[in-house]
Amino acid sequence: MPASLLANWMERSSSGRILMRILVLIAYLIIFAPVSMIVATSFFSQEIVSFPPPALTWHWYANAWDRPEFLRGLITSLQVALLAAAVGVPIGTAAALAIVRGEFPGKQVISALLLAPLAVPGVVAGSGLYMFYVLAENALDRDIKATTEGLVAAHVMLTIPWTVRLVVASLQGLDRAAEEAAANLGAGPLTVFRRITLPMMRPGIVAAAMFSFIQSFENLDLSLLLVGPGRITLPVAMLNYLEFRIDPTLAAVATVQIVIVGVLMVVTDRFVKLSRVV
DSSP: OOHHHHHHHHHHSHHHHHHHHHHHHHHHHHHHHHHHHHHHHTTBSSSSOOSSOSOBOSHHHHHHHHOHHHHHHHHHHHHHHHHHHHHHHHHHHHHHHHHHHOOOTTHHHHHHHHHGGGGSOHHHHHHHHHHHHHHHHHHHTSOOTTSHHHHHHHHHHHHHHHHHHHHHHHHHTOOTHHHHHHHHTTOOHHHHIIIIIHHHHHHHHHHHHHHHHHHHHTOOHHHHTTOOTTOOOHHHHHHHHHTTOOSTHHHHHHHHHHHHHHHHHHHHHHHSOGGGTO
16 A cells, blocks of 8 residues: 555544554654663662562662762763853854855855764764874864863864754745845844844754754763863763673663753743754
């Protein structure tokens, strides 16, 4: 049966609607099963995880709190993610505006280059940046790798492509009639941008800021090769812990990450409907 006929049958017949609901439920179960297992495991009382657990406990959350590397990693990850989003989102927004509204030679090439980091594996990008930082240190005679500034600069490389991708999608769906009407009524280009264009771009910019923060906050591949002593991020701290011990402490830390990202998405969706942008 062709896909279009199958879709029409599922929409019109009662049995088709029931089947669609079942398929959607199965998809949700597949998506949320790993997350649910991580959250549940963080409350298991035994060190070696087995099911069913003999008891539930908050011990692993207390253990994570007592280990200073997790707290330092969380603070570093929040700092780096906030700085990377604060730098990358304005740059990516300006680039997206130029790509959609501007007419200049090589526009498609520049657009492809700005999105290229999304296609590069994190380990490869981290290795290349590490070697670049070494060469830059020799040329400038100052520390770059294993510094917070170097890590933020690397994470900006993640935030710019996400911003360009989301803001371009937002701009392409905008109706320019309001901008043209404001210009015809005598508003200057800056006034049109500040009063008309920028408010219409807000959903894309807010979504870009959120996804940029999440990509930076949870990044491991890029950060692993660029962190220094005392400046490790939370994912790197979790990997270091896993090298010596395997217990539900990591599940507790991962649950905290999930809660932070979940709250951020809920709050963002409260003000900007992400389904309209993403």
